[in-house]
Amino acid sequence: MESWREKALRWIFVAIFLAVIEVIVRLNLVDRIFLTSPSLIAVAAWDELFSGELLSLFLLTAYEVAIAFIVASIVGLCAGCALWRYSLLGRAYDELLGALFASPLILLYPIFLVIFGRGINAIIAMGTLYGMIPIVLNTHQGLRDVDQVYLKVGKGMRLSERQILRHILFPAAWPMIIGGLKLGLTYILISVIALEFLVDIGGVGTLASKGYFWFNTELLYLGVVGAILLSMLFVTLLGKASARLLSRE
Amino acid sequence: MNSLLKPLMVQIGTVLGFLIIWEIVGESKLLFAGIVPSVFEILRAAWLQLSTGSIFPHLLVTVYEASVGLALAAFSGVVLGIVLGANPFWRKIFEPLILYFAATPKIILYPIFLIILGVKFESKIAMAAVSGFFPIALNTIVAAANVNRVFIKVAQSVGASNFQTFTRVYVPSMLLPIFAGMRLGAGASLVGAILGELKVSNAGLGFIIIEAFNHFRVAEMYASILLTFFLAAMVNVVMTLILVRMRGFAH
């Protein structure tokens, strides 16, 4: 756990960094087309927020992430269980999925565009793929790593297979499963924003793209900063949520 | 023997099964014509790109961008990583910031690079550098922080100077995890460069992929993507082999 002092120092550093940028821009040390000041970005943010634009972009991104996550979770959890149940599948697919995960999946997006058309579905599909893999791998690993002693306890108490699954296996594997869901959600967000940027269909990722093509530096940086803030917010919330879900640790 | 062979069979079977389903879907009128070209067409297009050499100039561009980017990422990542890893105080302050940024899609920074560095190689190199930086920095931080304290005490007790301690104790024990970070960084740099080439570019593997996409030369697009994956796999294999040999030396 970190002290408030460390937290404060960190944010002071960030504040200094932002102040320096503000000064550089205000003093016209750099061409306005290259860099814009935090205060101007904030103003642009306020305008966007006011016009409801920002909100609708954000909602679209949230929608894409949500759908991708739901599908990825359901498929991922089931697949993870299947891999555990049928150990041959487990051994075969662990490697395969691991290799897939390490490969540049994002580069497959033109394929998704071709198959799903140039719309939201392609983004959701890509996000689902990205999210599914860590969920499957972690669920499988979590079930595999359950201490054999717990299973012996269940067997000694003559529990049915369903009871062992529900009351022993899943609770024991839960931390790793949650970890997988967390990772999956993070990757979904990353890939969704990236794709929104690349494909320009809508959502938070397009802000930066629009800013660039319309020569609107404020908008561009707003898009960049917005995406960064969204990711940061996400990581923080996920951290807190998983800490709550695993309150016994 | 059987237990090693069976998973392999399943893997091969899965890939083959996938390809067969692909063929069937492609042949049927399920999707618009041309969306799912035959596997053979794709392979033919790939062969064409290789044999005519049309892919090589672009391959070179991408490799160039990724390499320079990786070099920049490696230098800055290792330096920053050692500084933060060896200083628990600074580490606690800055590592979370690095982690936050690591979770952001780097492609979002691309327009900034475009504005500042222009539309040619430099902006892609910057993408590669930024992408490769994070795994290297994060791994180096851990590597530097986890240098066995006992070894340091041993070195100091025999009167080694700071420099000697650094080169004889720190560096050898950090080499392996840093290189593991490099392996991740290499993959990330490659992908970063290609992502940059997907928008506002005129050369590189990313460029030919998006060109094929824009002109609906679908088989060609699939082929280029396939070859790109192959390149990424090669890079990973090479780095892994080096890593394995390094592990061998470590023992």
Place this chain on the structure above:
Amino acid sequence: MGNGAPILEIRSISKEYLGFRAIENVSLEVYSHEFVSIIGPSGCGKSTLLEIIAGLIPKTSGDVFVKGQAVKNTHPSTGIVFQQESIFPWRTALENIAFGLEMQGVSREERQKRSREMIELTGLHGFENRYPVELSGGMKQRVAIARALVMEPEMLLMDEPFGSLDEQTRIILGEELLRIQQEIGQTILFVTHNINEAVQLSDRVVVMTAGPGKIKAILEINLERPRTSEIIASEEFGRYVGQLWMLLREESLKGFKQAGQRPPHD
């Protein structure tokens, strides 16, 4: 001692793994209210024997009878406590104890009542709502014992339950176990490698040979109960320990040789 028909009777139990004989022809009777320990060198199969009785692993040949009835698999009349941490980290102490009852479909009220009684019996008052991560090793084992006892087993099987605890905790828990046993009249079969522990706790001690494990000897411990610290410090206690050590030493040396180790210098 022998109060009529034995609670547990095992006849000619053998266990073989792929040509390797772990246990050979073990027969034993345990009577109601008895505390019987099994000691033996490493690898003599004492844990295997216990798990066979508990029904967790199948036997190659022989029979197990609990209260006269032949038993093949796990049986509600046997409860088992393991050496490793076996209580569930995601449940509180109370929830852990209530686990078996919950699985049997016992009502919430009843579960709570019986579990709380067990909490009191095993000296866990005040720790009901703690999670295992907040409990010491000794307390965790108390929970494991309580979890088994709340099911009211005819026969409690314990596989080196105090093996991973420090010496002081081990002695205290041993005393606690005896107190509990006296209070509810539990029949216990206890595996340990600690001779002092065996003499401190048991009515009879079974000595097993090195693998393949057979019964080498059964020693009756005629010390008074409760086994106070005076009794533990007494000459008689020491004599029993000495006897068992002589019996065990021979087997331990054999065990070392089997494991390819050089035995410690005589």
